[in-house]
Structure formats: structure tokens, C-alpha cells
Amino acid sequence: MSGRTVLAAGALTAAVCGGLALGTPPVPPAEFADAFVVTELRLPRLVLALIAGACLGAAGLVLQEALRNPLAVPELLGVSSGAALAVAGPLVLAVSVPLAVQPFLAIGGAAAGGALTLLAAGAARGPSAVLLCGAAVAAGLQSALLVLMVLADQLDLQLIHRYLLGSLSARTWDDVTELTPWLVAAVPALVLCAPVLSVLRLGDDDARALGVRVHRARTAALAVAVVLIAPVVAVCGPVAWVGFLAPHLARRLAPGKDAVGWLPWSAVWGALIVAWADLPARLALAPVETPVGAWTALLGVPAGVLLLKRPPAADRSKAPPTGIRVPEVPAGRNSPHGVPRSRRGGAE
């Protein structure tokens, strides 16, 4: 049993106990089985936090490895903007949606946003081109969302805004069961695509030499990430930066491994991050709840930057490329910037 297993187990136990016991009203551990507030409110919430975190963490690793870019975050896939757009659209335009359709709105929007990115990325040729396509689709959807926000009145606006930050409040077992079919589909796909990730990491040329169809493999990885992220975003909103921080933590704490070894750890750290962030989200301003996404962002970005800035010494040869590749700008007769166009990162 290695040190990080102990660490993860300890953090998990603490998060479970804290998540179930603390809040209004506090419940001592001995009474967990009897208290309604624990079994029907806090337990599903905790389970949801763990699942959401695991999905986001795993998706983050898939994206970062497949695109060979430490900055490839789930937020850049257009998934969360798509979901928010689908939620905000009917709300703002006062279009009545049948009750049966409502739960599928966000998930449909998320899937549509992801599909749009996949479609756009299909034309791209390299990893950073895929990233750029994702950023472009996300920006386009974001601007559509902002148009809706300008139109919205104050009440709708707060609703949309809160959703955009990501929140776990008032989630029940129904929300957890809603996630299950997606997980059933996503987990085997994840396991299948994990070995390919290690190959993609070597760079396109080497991967091709090993017999991997690079373009297809990357699109498949992207699709897996979308399937992982879409249901989570639909239920909890985009809990920010978990998909950024968790893979970096996994790499840092297990420097000797490859993508296959990092994948489960990335999921574990993601789950722990969200479960832990949910505690201040509930307790900081109790009884008023703050969105959990605000806390993950607050914690995730500085921590991730620190991890990015100092790759572990043992892993320096394998460290992911720290630079994003600069696109070839549509320059005219004079190339405006004396920047080398081909900076190879990664383990070539």
C-alpha cells in the first residue's frame, strides 16, 4: 500500500464523514442510518459530488493526453456552454417546454455542443488545431448565451448565472439515477481508449509509426470526454477547473506512470476535489449555500498553475509540453512574428 493510496483513502474518509455529518443540522456519525437529512439529502449529494468529480477528472486527463496540451480543459469543449444555452433559451424566450422534455434539455444541449466541437474538430489536422476549434465553438456558444443573458430579466439572469457556476444544492437520488446510464456507456469506452492515449502522447508521427490512426483516435478520445462531461454538466452545471487540476495532481503524485496508470488516479483526485469543495460550499455562509464551482475554481486554478510551473524532477523527461502551439496566422506578404512555427513539445 503506497503513500498516495493511504492519502486518498484518508481524504475520502474525511470527506465522507464531513459531508454527511456537517451542515444544518449537524448529525453525529452514530445516527447516520436514521437521519432523514443524511439518507435522502446528504448521501445522494455526496455520491453525486464523487461521481461528478471522477467524471470531470477522467475527462480532463483524456483531453490533456489526447491533445498533448496541459491546458486542454473540459470548459473548452463547448459542452457546458451548450448545456447552459439549452437551459437558458426556453427560459428567456418564454417558450413553454413540455414537462417530460425538461430533464433532457441540459443533457441535449451539452451533447449538441460537444457534437458541434467534434464536427468542427473533424476538419482540424493537429492537436492544437483541435484545441483551437474547441475554443472557437465554445466562444461562439458563449456569445449566443450572452445574447440571451442580455435579454433576460433579473430573476432568470440569476438562475442562469448560478447554473453557470456549478452547484450541487438540492440534488436528490433522482439526479444520481439520471447519471447511471451515461456512466454505463462511458466507463467501458474510457477503459478501451486509455491505452491509445499513451500512444497519442508520443506525438503524431510516432503514434502513426506504431499503427495508430491518429486522427480517428483523437476524435474518439474527444467523444469519450464529451460523453463523460455532458451528463455531469447537465446535472450539476460546469464545476470549473476540476478537469484541469485533477490530471495534474495525478501526474505529480505518480510521476513514473503513463496515461493508463494516471487515468484512475485522475478520477480519484477529481472526486476528492469536488467532495471537499462541497464542504465550504455548504458551510461557509451557512445556511445560505455558495456554488461549489466557485470553490473549485478558487482552489483549482492557483493549485494547477503551481503544478504546471514546477513539473516533478523525476518526470522532467516525460513532462507534458508546457506551451500551446501557435497557430499559423493568416499572414500576408510579411510574416509578422519571428516565432518558430514548429516547437515540438512532449516526449519526442
Added chain:
Amino acid sequence: MRRLLLLLVLVVAAGCAGMTAGRALGPAGVWEVLMGGGSPLDRHIVLELRLPRALVALTAGACLGVAGIVLQSALANPLAGPEVTGVAPGAVLGAVVASGAGLAGWQSPGAVVVAAVIGGFAGAGLLWLLTGRERADPFGTAVYGVLVSAVLSGATAMVLLAAPGELGSVVQWLVGSTEGRVHDHWNLLWPWALCWLLAAWALAAPLTLLRCGEDEAAARGLATGRLRLAALACAVALTAGAVATVGALGFVGLLVPHLAFALYGADLRTALPGAALTGAAVVGGADAAAQALSRLLTGVLDADRLSVPTGALTTCAGAALLLIVARRIREEETSA
């Protein structure tokens, strides 16, 4: 020179389009007012509402374009638009915090400019601190810039959560909109813009030298550190002024410089005014298109409060341009 003139014509055309694209009054009515006639209502619409709006759009576009080109030259980084170096998000955060704390309001744009400048400098300073020794590496700087921008927009979202009452009026800033800009905004913007545009113009020649390479410039006796600082100050001030009046117009500061370089070459003495004109034409055109689109959508959807913000259009156009750029990348070939 011919291209500059052509662009000048384009800018004027964009301005005219902005003047005539509105809902209440057609081109003939606008012409009549400009010739000194028209009813008092028409005169009010044209002179008090449309004229300042078009002028603000053009000036803000010029500011953002020049800010982008100065930033990209000073940091030797083609990805260093104000949006991804923390300058624009910082300015937005400053403006939002100031209005959230009740120090500045939508009605007192003067204090907003100050807050936006402070926020812009804070964002740029954060990036400066973060990049540390890797400052010369444009790729690393771009990575950190994206992170800093994300953090700052996250902080803006948190502030808005704490002060939900401000949300409605502040959303306009987040998108970038030229809706309802009046002479007050214009009076505030033009002296500021003029002053800093002239400063940027003064920096054009040394910046061109700096683009040839750090060592080259130092060998010719240029104080590169001081120059970079001055350029940064200039870019932040221009961005802050634009953000305070029209909000964060997406992608203008990032993409206009590339257009300007493509049109005018790498010499900043022509590319810089080129960027100003291109930015003005882009934002002015987007403003006119946004008005036309709102009019069209209002007719189609039969909703009376629909107005498409200009920033949404520039972001959409920028996203489309990004897609085209992404399609052109052939990494395998360039690196093989």
C-alpha cells in the same frame, strides 16, 4: 498609403451604416437631419443617440485594435490580445467591483474608467508575476495568459454572485455592447483615446525595432525593458478606456492586429494606424450589423425588447475566423 485611404473610406462607411441602421429613421431622414432639417424628434434621434453611438463604436474599435497590436509587438507574442493577457478581463473585473461596491455606476462612467485601468494593470501585473523568468517564451506566456484571464473572469462571476443586483447592468460589459451610449460616454472616451493613441504612435518606431529581436534592439541602444513597460502601460490604458465605455468586445484586440499585419506589413509606423482603422471599421461594422440584425429578429420573432449586442457579433466572427485558422494548421508538416 492607398490601403490606408481605402480603409478610411471603409471606416466612414461603417460609421454611416451605424448611423442609418437603426429602427426609427431611414437613411433619407438621417440625411435630412444632417443637412440641418428634420423634426425635433428626428434631430434628437440622430444627433443625441445615433451619432455618439457610432462615434463610440469606432473609437473603441480603434483603441482595442491598437492595444492588441502594441501588446503583441511588445510581448513578441502573436497570441497576446488584451483578452488573453488578463488586461481586458482585469478591466472588466475592476469595473464590476467598482460598481458592485457602489463607487461607480453606469451613470458615472468616469469612475468606471479609473477602476478599469486599475483592474487592467492588476491583470497584466498578475501575468507579469506568474510568467517570472519564462517571459521571453511566447508559448508559456500565452498559457499563463489564458489561465490569468480565466481566473479573473471567475472572480468577476463570484463578485456578481455576491452582488446579484448589479447583474443586469453589468452583463452588458461582459458581452460588449454599444447600446445606449450617449455624448457623456463619447466626451469621456475621445480625449483619453486620443492621448493614448498618440502615445502608441510615438512608440511605433522603437517597437518595430524591438520586433526584430531583443538583442538587435538592445544593440541599437534601445532600453528594451523601459520600452516594454511603456508599451504595456499604453495598451492597458487603451483597453481600459474601451472596456469602460463599451465592455469587453470579444476577439477584436486579438484578431485585428493579424489583419493589420497582413494588410500593411510588419512596419508598425503604417501597421499601427492600420490597426486603428481596421479596429474602427470592424467594430463600427459590427455595430451596424448588430442593429440591422436586431431589427430583423424583432420583425421575425415579434419580440419588442430584442437587441443583439455588438460583442456577440464580434465574438461570433472571431470564432469563425479561429476555425478557419485552425483548419490551416498543418502541424505534422511543419514539425516533420
